Every structure is written in C-alpha cells, then in structure tokens.
Amino acid sequence: xxxxxxxxxxxxLAVLRATRTTAAPLASSRVFARTIVTKRFTTDHEAVIxxxxxxxxxxxxxxYAQSSLGDxxxxxxxxxxxxxxxxxxxGAVESVKAASDIYAxxxxxxxxxxxxxxxxxxxxxxxxxxxxxxxxxxxxxEAELDALxxxxxxxxxxxxx
Amino acid sequence: MSTTLVSTLSRAAAASARGSWRIRCMAxxxxxxxxxxxxxxxxxxxxxxxxxxxxxxxxxxxxxxAIASHNHVRDSxxxxxxxxxxxxxxxxxxxxxxxxxxxxxxLSSLExxxxxxxxxxxxxxxxxxxxxxxxxxASAFYVVTNAGRRDRDLPWFEAKLAEWxxxxxxxxxxxxxxxxxxxxxxxxxxxxAAEYLQGLxxxxxxxxxxxxxxxxPVDGRRLHVAxxxxxxxxxxxxxxxxxxxxxxxxxxxxxxxQLTGLGARDSLRLEAGMCLYGSDLDEDTTPVEAGLTWVIGxxxxxxxxxxxxxxxxxxxxxxxxxxxxGLIVEGAPARQGAKIFSPGSDEQLGTVTxxxxxxxxxxxxxxxxxxxxxxxxxxxxxxDVRNKRRKAVLTPMPFYKPRFFRG
Numbered sequence: 344x345x346x347x348x349x350x351x352x353x354x355x356l357a358v359l360r361a362t363r364t365t366a367a368p369l370a371s372s373r374v375f376a377r378t379i380v381t382k383r384f385t386t387d388h389e390a391v392i393x394x395x396x397x398x399x400x401x402x403x404x405x406x407y408a409q410s411s412l413g414d415x416x417x418x419x420x421x422x423x424x425x426x427x428x429x430x431x432x433x434g435a436v437e438s439v440k441a442a443s444d445i446y447a448x449x450x451x452x453x454x455x456x457x458x459x460x461x462x463x464x465x466x467x468x469x470x471x472x473x474x475x476x477x478x479x480x481x482x483x484x485e486a487e488l489d490a491l492x493x494x495x496x497x498x499x500x501x502x503x504x
Numbered sequence: 505m506s507t508t509l510v511s512t513l514s515r516a517a518a519a520s521a522r523g524s525w526r527i528r529c530m531a532x533x534x535x536x537x538x539x540x541x542x543x544x545x546x547x548x549x550x551x552x553x554x555x556x557x558x559x560x561x562x563x564x565x566x567x568x569x570a571i572a573s574h575n576h577v578r579d580s581x582x583x584x585x586x587x588x589x590x591x592x593x594x595x596x597x598x599x600x601x602x603x604x605x606x607x608x609x610x611l612s613s614l615e616x617x618x619x620x621x622x623x624x625x626x627x628x629x630x631x632x633x634x635x636x637x638x639x640x641x642a643s644a645f646y647v648v649t650n651a652g653r654r655d656r657d658l659p660w661f662e663a664k665l666a667e668w669x670x671x672x673x674x675x676x677x678x679x680x681x682x683x684x685x686x687x688x689x690x691x692x693x694x695x696x697a698a699e700y701l702q703g704l705x706x707x708x709x710x711x712x713x714x715x716x717x718x719x720x721p722v723d724g725r726r727l728h729v730a731x732x733x734x735x736x737x738x739x740x741x742x743x744x745x746x747x748x749x750x751x752x753x754x755x756x757x758x759x760x761x762q763l764t765g766l767g768a769r770d771s772l773r774l775e776a777g778m779c780l781y782g783s784d785l786d787e788d789t790t791p792v793e794a795g796l797t798w799v800i801g802x803x804x805x806x807x808x809x810x811x812x813x814x815x816x817x818x819x820x821x822x823x824x825x826x827x828x829x830g831l832i833v834e835g836a837p838a839r840q841g842a843k844i845f846s847p848g849s850d851e852q853l854g855t856v857t858x859x860x861x862x863x864x865x866x867x868x869x870x871x872x873x874x875x876x877x878x879x880x881x882x883x884x885x886x887x888d889v890r891n892k893r894r895k896a897v898l899t900p901m902p903f904y905k906p907r908f909f910r911g
Contacts, residue, residue, distance in 0.1 A: 413564075413767070414571045416861040417868075419836055419890070435890055437837050439570040439861055440767055444890075468569075 383448065383491035386500060390472055391448040391480075393488060400449050400480045403472045404436060407501050412438040415467040420456040420478055427453060427480065429487050434477065436467060449487050451480040540587035541688050541749040549763055557652035559588040562765040573768040574863040577735055581694035582764035583757050586734075588651035590658070591684035591743060593644065597677025600642045602668050606661075607637070608791065608810045610801025614639045619715050619730055622799050623791050624649070624657065629815025630787040631794065633657050634779060638717050638730060643677075646717075646728065646743075648689070650781045658683070664811075688749030692756055693739035693764075693772075698909065700761060701729075701740060714738070714908035723755055734769065736776025736906040774869060775862050777830060777901030783840055784828065784857045784871050792819035793873065795828040795901075826854060827879040829872055830901035831887065835894045837861045837868040838887040844872055845886045845893065853878045853885060862903060869903045870896070 378396040385391075388408035391400040409415065417437040427433055427447040434445040456478045459466060466475035492500060537560040546553060551562035562585065564573060576582055594603060600611050609622040616639060624632040633653040638646040649657045661681055669678040692701060702709050707720045717730035725748055733739040744752045757763055770780070779785050785794055790812075792800075797820065804810060808817055831838065842856040859870030870887075878885065881900050886893040 414569045416571075417836055432890075435836070437861065439574075439771055439863065442837065442839055442889075 381488060383488050383493065384497035384500075385446065385448045385491055387446055388501070389445060389448045390497075391488070391491070392472075393449070393482060393485070395485070398482050398485075399454060400451065400482045402433075402445075402448060402477045402480060403475065404445070404467060404477070405497070405501075406471050408443075409468050409471040409475075412436060412441060412443060413468075414439055415464045418460040418464050418467065418477070420460065421453045423453050423456060425453045427451065429490075437464075445477060447480065448491060449480060449482055449484075451483045454479045454481045538588070540585055541686060541746055542585045542587060542753050545750055545753050546585065546763075549757075551763070551765065554766070556766055557588055557650065558654070559651060561585070561588060562763070564765040564767050565763045568762065570767045570771065571863045573762065573764050574771050576762045577694045577737060577764055577768060577772055578864055579695070580760050580762070581692060581696040581700055581739075582735075582768070583753070583761050584691040584693065584764050584769055585689075585753070586691050586741070587687070587689045587749065589689055590649045590651060590654050591687050591689060592647045592649070592661070593682040593684065594647060594679055595644050595682070596674075596679035597643050598668070598674050599645055599679050600639075601673060602665070602679045603637065603645055603647075604804070605668065605673075605810055606664060607635075608800040608804045608813070608816060609637065610803055611637065611639060611645070612642070613801070613803070616641055617717050619717060619732065620799065621796075623785075623796060624660065625791075625810065625812030625816065626787055627812055628787075629790045629812035629819070631781075631785045631789055631791060631796075632660060632787060634781055634785055634796075636730075636732070648741075652782055684743070686746040688742075688744035688746065688752065690742045690744065690749075690753060690756060691733050691735075691739060692742065692761070693733045693735040693737050695737060695907065696760060697737070697739045700756075704755060710911070713911040722752065725752070727752070731909060734776070734778055735772040736778070736902060736904050737772075738907055738909040770858075771860050771863055774858055774860055774871065775864055775902065775904035776906055777871075777903060779828075779871070780858060789873075790816050790819050790824065792816060793824040793826055793828065823876050826873045826875055828857075829854075829874050829879050830899045830903060831856070831859075831870040831872050831885070831896045832899045832903075833859070833868040833870055833887050833889075833894050833896040835868075836889040836892075838870045838872075838889050838894065838896065842870075843888045844874055844896070845888065846878070847884055847886050847895075856887065864904050869899075871901070874898075 381393045383391050388405045390403045390405050393400045415438050419435045421433040429450045431447045432444050433447045436443050457476050537555050546562045550566035552564050553560045554563040604611050607622040619636050619638040622637050623634050626632050633649050635649045668674050698709050705720050705722050712718050712731050714731050719726050720729040728743040730741045838856045838859040843852055844854045854872050854874035856870045856872045862869040881898050883898040885896050887896045
C-alpha cells in the first residue's frame with residue numbers, strides 16, 4: 344500500500360523541534376537533567392520517538408498507517424539483540440486485507456520488543472503510537488533523525504499521497 | 505512500512521491492471537473507472553471506493569472495520585453491490601445445446617429456474633471464467649459472469665454464437681445474446697436475509713431453496729431473485745432494471761442490513777472455499793485441477809462434446825498434475841504467491857493463490873495449488889512468508905460450513 348510512496352519524497356533538512364518534557368522525579372539524583380524527546384516520521388509511515396537521555400528510539404506505526412491498514416491481526420517483530428540499519432526490514436504488520444513490511448526508521452540494536460502484541464495485535468489500531476509500540480532500538484547515530492520528517496512534514500506527506 | 509502483497513481482489517481486475525493494490529493507484533485510476541448504477545449511493549453511505557475489475561467499487565463503508573463487517577454478514581445480514589458483474593440472457597431454440605458446447609455442465613437435465621455453477625472453457629480445457637447459469641426454459645438462460653473477464657467473455661460469446669448460428673447445429677433455431685448493461689445486481693447475504701426480504705414480498709420464500717430462482721414481487725416490482733451467493737450464508741442475488749436499482753438498494757439497506765464492501769466479500773468467500781477468478785482460477789487451469797470436477801455433468805464426460813473436452817477428460821483419466829487445496833498456516837498469514845515446500849526441503853510443491861486471516865476461525869486460511877499426491881488432508885507442508893518457513897496443514901474446504909437454505 345505504501346510501496347509507491349517510499350521514494351516519493353524525502354524531507355528537507357527538518358529543523359529539530361524537540362519536545363521538552365519535565366525532568367526526572369525529584370527523588371532522582373538527576374533533578375537537573377533535561378530529557379529531550381524527539382518524534383520523527385518516515386515516508387513509509389513508521390514513527391520513532393527518541394529519548395536523548397536513554398538513547399532509545401521507540402518504533403511505532405503511525406495513526407494514519409493503522410487507519411489505512413484496518414484491523415491488525417498479526418505482528419511480526421525483530422529478535423532482541425539484532426543490529427539493524429536504517430531502512431532494514433525489521434518485521435511486518437498483517438491486517439485482514441494486507442501484509443505490510445516494517446522498516447527500521449533508525450540504525451541501532453533492538454533492545455526490547457512489545458510482547459503484548461502477540462496476544463493483542465489490536466493495540467496497533469487502538470493506540471498505534473503509544474501502547475501499540477513495536478520495539479525499542481538503542482540508537483547508534485542520532486544524526487539519522489535529521490533525515491526523517493517532523494509531524495508537520497509527515498502530515499503534508501500523507502495528505503499529498 | 506511498505507506493502508509487499510496486497511489484496512488478491514485486485515488480481516481479478518483486468519490483466520493489464522494487475523499489481524499491488526496501492527492507495528495511489530486508487531486515486532489516479534479512479535477517473536477512468538466505470539461505475540455501477542449505485543455509485544452515488546455508495547458515496548452517500550460513506551464508502552471507500554477502490555478500483556476493482558475496471559469499476560469503482562466500495563471496499564468498506566464508513567468506520568466499519570473489515571472484521572466487524574465480515575462478522576455482521578455471518579451473524580445478521582449484509583448487502584453487496586455486485587452490479588459490476590455481467591448479466592446476460594441467451595435465448596433461442598438451441599440455447600441449451602449452445603451453452604452445453606461452451607460449458608461442461610448438464611444443462612439439459614437442469615430443472616427450470618434452477619441454477620448451477622459452471623465454467624467457460626478454452627480449447628485446452630482451461631477456465632476462461634467461472635459463471636452461474638440459471639435455466640428458465642430449455643430456450644432461455646440467464647448467465648452471470650465476472651466483470652473482470654468481460655473483455656474476454658463477451659468477444660468469446662459473440663464469436664462462438666456466430667459460429668454456432670452458421671452451423672447445422674443451429675438448424676432447429678438460432679441463439680441470441682442480450683447483455684443486461686446498466687442493470688443492477690444486489691446480493692443480500694446472511695442468516696437474517698430471508699426474514700428481511702420476506703418482509704418486503706408476499707411471495708413465500710420458504711418455497712425458494714438454494715440454487716433456485718423466481719420472479720418475486722418486491723415493493724410492486726417483479727424482480728429476478730436467485731437463492732445463493734458468494735459468502736457461504738443463506739441469501740439472495742437480485743437482478744434489477746436500471747431505473748429501479750437505487751430505490752431497491754435503499755429498500756434493502758435498512759436496519760439490520762449493513763452495506764458490505766469488497767473487503768468482507770473476499771474474506772467471506774475464502775472461508776466458504778469459493779474461488780476468485782484471476783487468483784484461484786485462470787486459463788491454464790482445468791476444472792479438474794481446480795477441484796470443480798463436480799460441475800462436469802456425468803453424461804458430458806461420456807459424450808465429451810464441449811469445447812476443451814480433450815484436456816479435461818485427460819485430467820479426469822490420468823489425474824491432474826496439481827490440485828487446488830485448502831491450508832491452515834501457523835503464525836503469519838500466507839498471501840497470494842507464497843511458495844509451498846515439503847517440510848525441511850527445498851522441493852517446491854506449489855503456490856498459495858488466496859490467503860487471509862479468517863475472522864470466523866481465528867486462523868490463517870489459504871487456497872493453494874500443490875502437486876498431485878501432496879493434496880491429501882492432514883498433509884504437513886511449509887509455506888515461505890517473508891523468507892521464513894511456516895508450518896501449514898492441508899485442510900478440507902470449505903473452511904466454514906455453508907448455511908444454505910435447502911428447505
């Protein structure tokens with residue numbers, strides 16, 4: 344479904360628009376640490392939510408993707424510990440009507456996968472960008488985020504498609 | 505995320521339009537597509553329209569998901585627009601003999617107002633199209649064929665008719681072909697279909713059993729109603745003159761009827777073990793390979809006087825090289841094109857032709873062709889999905905036991 348769109352557009356050099364969240368809890372020794380959480384999107388309708396503190400990127404499909412796919416019935420995820428490169432196929436999402444490959448939005452090592460999805464694949468429809476997360480990748484190179492789209496760029500991308 | 509394999513439905517579209525079913529294609533191709541008489545009705549009802557068999561057809565309606573829509577037909581009643589299909593009348597003193605030349609069915613022994621699934625065969629015995637033939641009298645037949653095969657079927661009908669009418673076989677009377685262009689065709693399907701339709705007609709629908717048809721008065725109109733369908737449920741296919749199609753569609757879509765699109769149609773027919781032309785059937789497949797030997801009349805096997813008989817009879821006698829089978833696949837659903845192997849080996853046994861997760865069974869079901877000898881139920885095989893072998897077991901079809909009304 345999204346195949347044609349893959350090569351369609353590459354985002355311009357998006358200015359990093361980081362979301363600033365409050366710091367760790369007061370009890371923490373890192374009261375003054377400032378975590379920057381960045382959310383970026385691929386042209387293939389994956390999102391990555393990057394936490395500069397943990398260096399973990401949480402990979403999801405977008406809400407637009409889940410609504411296009413319809414009822415998700417099966418999710419195939421990568422094995423923990425796998426080293427992936429940006430653009431590698433790391434899994435697949437199956438709906439009644441279609442199978443869609445998932446590509447790594449960013450390079451790194453798969454740190455964990457969402458085990459809930461094997462029994463509740465419908466989480467991808469209910470909460471694609473939160474509870475229905477796919478996997479967390481220990482990010483090798485933050486700079487790769489610059490090649491991805493921000494929320495506005497992504498919205499423009501799927502609206503023109 | 506990129507779709508590797510998308511709906512098999514699109515494969516039934518014209519060969520030139522073959523390929524993945526992509527959002528973009530939908531948008532750009534829409535302008536050139538034909539419309540059924542209910543196009544505006546679908547749009548008014550929130551349909552997501554997609555190209556199918558050269559037509560713009562509803563995939564789904566509003567926010568109703570594929571599984572909910574499928575289940576509604578299994579549990580209650582759904583309405584499908586199948587007005588894209590080609591409806592034709594064959595009339596004339598030798599119409600029975602003509603259609604028995606084009607198909608291997610025993611139409612002479614078919615009762616009036618009875619229908620049969622049949623196949624149009626090429627000279628090699630390959631399936632040009634699958635079709636439902638309804639006999640009204642020995643000299644009048646109503647035939648429904650696939651929209652996606654219109655460009656193949658119609659010239660075939662016309663050429664064979666010309667040949668027939670010029671031959672001594674038509675001495676007792678020629679045959680004419682009338683295409684019911686613009687006519688509507690609606691399928692009301694589900695366990696509550698009969699109760700719903702009964703509320704609209706004085707005709708006693710208990711007298712109309714599966715595989716039979718009648719002219720039924722519906723709201724002052726006399727409509728051709730055939731009991732059957734493509735879902736595995738009880739139901740009706742209703743043929744409607746062009747001017748009345750919209751009104752009848754509105755009449756047939758009140759609560760509890762839910763408008764149902766191509767998405768659910770495909771999962772319903774697959775559970776019912778029914779073939780989709782272009783995916784599960786093609787011109788290189790004989791009815792014997794396709795598991796449709798039952799459409800070949802016993803008398804016709806002996807006389808062998810139909811187009812393609814030689815190839816078909818050879819497969820009957822020697823056994824076909826491959827057979828259509830059902831599979832239940834573990835883990836990931838196997839889609840069209842997935843290769844089938846013998847366990848732990850690189851010996852390819854066949855290919856999946858249709859596959860989906862079954863909403864009713866909660867399992868991944870598939871239709872496939874495998875080498876003769878590997879077709880027995882319970883046989884364990886492996887299917888390659890995304891370069892991983894998945895276990896699969898040959899399972900008799902239908903996957904879902906049909907609930908036809910047989911009286």
